[in-house]
Each structure stands twice: as structure tokens, then as C-alpha cells.
Amino acid sequence: MATERTFREINERIKQGKAVVITAEELVTMVRKKGVSYATSEVDVVTTGTFGPMCSSGAFLSLGHSKPRIKMHKVWLNGVPAYTGIAAVDAFIGATEVREDDPLNSDHPGEFRYGGGHVIQDLVAGKKINLRTTGYGTDCYPRREFETQIALDDINEAILFNPRNAYQNYSCAVNPSSKTIYTYMGVLKSNMQNAHYSTSGQLSPLLKDPWFKTIGIGTRIFLGGGVGYVAWNGTQHFPSFMKDEGGQDISPSGATLSVIGDLKKMSPRWLAGASMLGYGASLSVGLGIPIPILNEDVCRFAAAGDDELFAPIVDYSQAFPEREPDNLGHVSYAELKSGTIKINGREVTTAPMSSYPRAKEIAGLLKTWIQKGEFLLGEPVELLPNANAGISAHVL
Amino acid sequence: MAPKKVVLRFSADKADQPMIYKLVKDYDLVINILKANVNPQKEGTMVMDISGEKTEAGIEYLKSVGVGVQSLTEEIIQNEDKCVSCGSCTAICPTGALYIERPDMTVRFDSDRCVVCHLCLKACPMRAMEVRF
Numbered sequence: 001m002a003t004e005r006t007f008r009e010i011n012e013r014i015k016q017g018k019a020v021v022i023t024a025e026e027l028v029t030m031v032r033k034k035g036v037s038y039a040t041s042e043v044d045v046v047t048t049g050t051f052g053p054m055c056s057s058g059a060f061l062s063l064g065h066s067k068p069r070i071k072m073h074k075v076w077l078n079g080v081p082a083y084t085g086i087a088a089v090d091a092f093i094g095a096t097e098v099r100e101d102d103p104l105n106s107d108h109p110g111e112f113r114y115g116g117g118h119v120i121q122d123l124v125a126g127k128k129i130n131l132r133t134t135g136y137g138t139d140c141y142p143r144r145e146f147e148t149q150i151a152l153d154d155i156n157e158a159i160l161f162n163p164r165n166a167y168q169n170y171s172c173a174v175n176p177s178s179k180t181i182y183t184y185m186g187v188l189k190s191n192m193q194n195a196h197y198s199t200s201g202q203l204s205p206l207l208k209d210p211w212f213k214t215i216g217i218g219t220r221i222f223l224g225g226g227v228g229y230v231a232w233n234g235t236q237h238f239p240s241f242m243k244d245e246g247g248q249d250i251s252p253s254g255a256t257l258s259v260i261g262d263l264k265k266m267s268p269r270w271l272a273g274a275s276m277l278g279y280g281a282s283l284s285v286g287l288g289i290p291i292p293i294l295n296e297d298v299c300r301f302a303a304a305g306d307d308e309l310f311a312p313i314v315d316y317s318q319a320f321p322e323r324e325p326d327n328l329g330h331v332s333y334a335e336l337k338s339g340t341i342k343i344n345g346r347e348v349t350t351a352p353m354s355s356y357p358r359a360k361e362i363a364g365l366l367k368t369w370i371q372k373g374e375f376l377l378g379e380p381v382e383l384l385p386n387a388n389a390g391i392s393a394h395v396l
Numbered sequence: 397m398a399p400k401k402v403v404l405r406f407s408a409d410k411a412d413q414p415m416i417y418k419l420v421k422d423y424d425l426v427i428n429i430l431k432a433n434v435n436p437q438k439e440g441t442m443v444m445d446i447s448g449e450k451t452e453a454g455i456e457y458l459k460s461v462g463v464g465v466q467s468l469t470e471e472i473i474q475n476e477d478k479c480v481s482c483g484s485c486t487a488i489c490p491t492g493a494l495y496i497e498r499p500d501m502t503v504r505f506d507s508d509r510c511v512v513c514h515l516c517l518k519a520c521p522m523r524a525m526e527v528r529f
Contacts, residue, residue, distance in 0.1 A: 051480065053521060111518060186484040187519045194487035272480060274521035284480060339496065351487035355480045356501035
């Protein structure tokens, strides 16, 4: 009889130190050697990981009250503005915000050396941050200006809350135009001299559970080196499948996650400020999800290898900025990782934007945490919408 | 004899002196300036190749007029604390000095192949490639 497990049964085995946990990379090999039925009967949990720039990230900071009190109307952290339209001493520092004196792209391509992502990394590294704030003065909050140095331990709460992380799949970006372009997919040289891609392929969390059979609200995850949770589906969550000309599924595409966790327990190794030349500042986030092998179906999807997962090739000089639907075909992650791909018969050098070694390290850490019984699976209170939910994108 | 690669540092008040001219005229040296940052208001730096029989004498002359001379071994470095091995520099590097080691996909830097073009410095999202004199 085919193996079936529940979250509760797996958690019992984790508590007893008996759970069999392997990484998604190891599962790919196991299933190829011994088949889905064997792997399903053997393995309780498969761990995934990804580490790359994820713009839609940020942190809620509850800064604490000064004496006398100030209602913080404007807040700057190391010169980077934080959003304060929340409450008197609460602010949200967004990963892509930059200093007010940043030259941006006035001297193109701009460097965007220090932004909200760097503030978050400095905070988790335990560094002192300059906090400057102004208020308009009220009867209960009379103070109008305040400046001090804060560290993460000095403030009341710091909650990482990323509205859109862990993109399921992503375009392979190229530039067929005659001049270099500077994008969030890196520097793309003219005449398609390079192709950049950005997922960890066979280790990428949402490529391994494309139908959301296990991931939902309340799933406990590795986030920024600490423990986090799936809070909701991410913004721009379009969990459909790319189709070929015959209407057959090629690969999962655009699902995303909204995630949350205690910033105070995270680490600068897994939350790193990023500067994308000519584009802007961002935050590279380390994120990993354990997938419980509930049955053979779950196992089969989790065992998809780099040669079975595909990315669309997109022209970032024309099709992407102009919102033209064309792509230049599809390419497997195995080909992308090999270092060269063929586009229209031409060899093009590839390079990743997300770190495969770090993704592998995350899957390994998560595996160790679960094996040691330190990390239990969170059973979702509700699974996320999948390709059958009929979600489609609105455009302006 | 292979050219000697050196970095010169000189204070602002030396910026208007024809030192390179002297190296060529008085010491008969072949000079190839790779990089120069000369500003009458600030300390200046220059990176160059020197070759010729009187190379050492020429360097002694520079030192005698108060120019700091340092031989250059490795100019661009990979800060391994900052590098996350994403790989986004590897297709930008024109000489393959930055490359991905497969199958583990780790980003490596071979300084012998580096021509100090500086393209990686800004292309790296982590700013992990650094210039060191």
C-alpha cells in the first residue's frame, strides 16, 4: 500500500529523533536511483533553500519612547528614510529605500551603495545605527526632534515582514540590444553576450511543491538564519504553469510567499544588503522550506531535477520594459547551471543572481535542525491558492 | 627583464613635478601608466609598469623626492566575508578571472588572470570585490 503520512505523525518522529530528513538535491538522486515509492516510504521531510535578492522585504521596528515623548513623523536610519504612518514610535524600513542624498541614476549607472537592506543587515550584525526623527509636536507627544544611536537589542520589537519573497521561478534575462543595460537581473551586456537567471532550481522551495499540497499559512520556515513563518501568499502570487505551444505544462511559474519572523534572531549571513548597479538597493534573503513527504504525489513533485525545471528567456531591453508577452523560448536549470545555453542557435554565457552554494547550505542547516528535533513542521491552517484558483494579473 | 608593476603615492605638492619625464629622460626607462589619479588638491596615486636597466635607480630617485613606491602584486581582491557566491560577476569578468567552480557552483577568483579592469567592483551586488594597493 502506498505510503501516507500526516504532519502530526512526522512531528512525532522528529521529536523522537527518528525522522528521515534529506535535502531536495539528495531526493532528486534517490528517486532517480530507487523510484518514487521507495523514496516516499523512506523519507519524512525534504528540505529546500534559496538565497538571492528579494526586493519586497523589510522590517517593522517598534523603536521605544524617548523622554519627553515624540510622535515620530519622519524617521531616518543611517540616513535611509523609514515609513512612519503606523503609530507614534513604529516604523517600517523597506529594503529598496535609499538615502535622500543618494545620487540615484543621475550619474548613470548609479551605485545605490546603501539602502534599507543594508540597514537591516547592519541591525542584525549588532551594529549601532543612527536614528534621527522629527515630529510636529502634540500635547501628549511634545518633542519635535530626536537623534540617537540604536542597536537591535535596544529597541522593543523588530519583525522582518517580507510581502513577496521566494519567487517560484524566474526569467532568464538577456539583452539583444546594442548597448549594455543595468537591471535588477544584473548587468546585461549588449548583443546577448550573457544570460542571467535567479532561482536555485532543484533546491528552490516553491518549485518543489508547485501545487501547494503542503505549504500554507503557518508553515514554519528558515528565514534569514532564524525561524519564520509563511504569513500569506506573496503579492503578485500567480501560481500557474508555463505552457508550451501545445498547451502542455512546462514548469511552475509565478507563485510567491509573504513571510514573517523575529529579526532579533536572524543573522547578517542570511540577510545581506545588495546594490544593483543602475537599478537600486535590495536585500538578499536566505529562505528554506521543509516539505513533508505526505504521499507519493508530494514526493514526485519534490523530486523534480534541474533538467525537468525550466525558465523562460526574456529580452530585458525590449519585451520586459515594454510589457510585450514574447519570450525567446525556455531553458532548463541544468543547462543554465552548465555555464552556456543556446539561444537561436547561438551560445550565450550564463550566470546566476542567486547563490546555489548558499541555497544548499540553507537546505543542509534546515535538515540538521529537524534531525536534532529543534525544528518542528508547522501544519498550515490553510493551504495557499494554487494553479486551479484562477488568479490572473491586473495591469495598470 | 619583465616589467615591474608599481604603485606610486605622492602628496598634492608633488603633483606638478615632471617625475615621469625624469624617469624616461634621465634613467632611460620604459613607462606604461595603467592608472593615474592626479589632483593638485589631494594625494595622488599612479599604477604603472616600469622596465629598463636602471629600474632600481629610477625607483630610488622617486623615493628621494618623497614619492611612496610600492610594488604591486595583487590589486583586486575577493572579500570572502562579503562574497555570497551568487555568480553575477562571472559573466561580466572579461578574462575569466572570476569563474564558477562546478558542480558546487562556488565563485572563485584567479588573480593571475585579472587585468584590473574594475568591471566587477560595481557589478557585484555585495560589493565583495575590492581594490587593494
